[in-house]
Amino acid sequence: MSWEPKIVGFLCNWCSYRGADLAGTTRLKFAPNVKVIKVPCSTRVEPAFVLKAFQFGADGVLILGCHPGDCHYVEGNYKTMRRLPLLKKMLAQLGVEEARVRLDWVSASEGEKYAKIVNDMTEVVRALGPFQPNNKEGNNG
């Protein structure tokens, strides 16, 4: 079987998960590569979650939250907005390509945007190839 990108999608309960739901109920066709995990807020996604996703075999991590200003918890998504660029800067040092982690905003009415982001990211990660956390350099001996 040919390799397919595995992407873990952390979707905020209030906007992005509903946006994904809308993409489904409107019967949009989009790539099946994002495995969705519903979280209360995009800021629930600790940096360690992203690292763990890679550790357990993800090729990419997608984090979607409410648009800035629209957070159900008022400012959760602003915290995500501060955290992700710092995490990406650190991941770049560790040899993780920047495009493997993506943060974007999807509202409950943006089913089409959700489908487009999923398709885009799937193709980007496909082009990068499988993620190997400890490639051959990681083996001792």
Place this chain on the structure above:
Amino acid sequence: MAKLKLALYWAASCGGCEIAQLEIGDKILKLVEAADIVFWPVAIDVKYKDVEAMPDQSIDVCLFNGAIRNSEQEHMAKMLRNKSKVMIAYGSCAHEGCIPGLANMFNRQSIFERVYLETPSTVNKEKVIPQTRYQAPEGELVIPEFYDTVKTLPQTVDVDYIIPGCPPEERTTWLALEALLSGKLPPKGTVITHNAKAVCDDCPRERNVKKVKKIYRTFEIVPEPVICLLEQGLMCAGIATRGGCGAPCPQANMPCTGCYGPVDGVIDQGAHFLNAVASVIDSNDPVEIQRIIDDIQDPVGTFYRYSLADSILRRARIK
């Protein structure tokens, strides 16, 4: 009661842990009253073959400091594990890789090239790079194999306790030794410290604002004496680091760098620290956020100064 048999060993480390062990001062007399030191390369002349000849489980306690960076260290870790009833990772290198673990940003080839070929002070016209075996006229010479990846002691052998720190504070060392001497050992796997909460719990500085517009390196400002260092824009790891040291660094105007490792329940100290730093950034504007983040020159070296080898990813990917 028979005296305890104690072994001490060093692997990839700087020698600071040996000094820290002597820091217990005159309490060392209490130690030698209750324990015989059977192996301690830094101080007594016992050869590897003497350790090999000891029966399994014949050493009561082994204090092992240093990370595992080559085959000799791995061999000694495994041998001492077999010979010892209790194996203790002493100090940050054995616990979580520490500074030697930062070599996991590179691999053997790039380290050898840097050290033996590229450094400005190196003269190596024949481009000699260490080989594990060499046929000399007098016979074959063998040296340990240098690994691509630095491992921690718990990644190499089963470890019973951890004494954290770079190096462990005197009070932490003695806390562990007292527990050993009195036979009142905590549950297996315990990281032995006076305080399982974060360094902030020991730190007298005041926390209140949590808003930072600029991040400073330590030489760039003289910090105000009362307010939390993180809130003054210094990268203080206290919030992501196990306490028990007594917070000497922040009390001397130096930010905590994280040497006691993560607090209980946290598996990745660097990710935890990164998260804390991101949360004090005071901006909702992506451009300004990026500018503030750009002040952090070396995120891996800042967040994982002691724990890269013990982090979730363990090392950088090298293509």
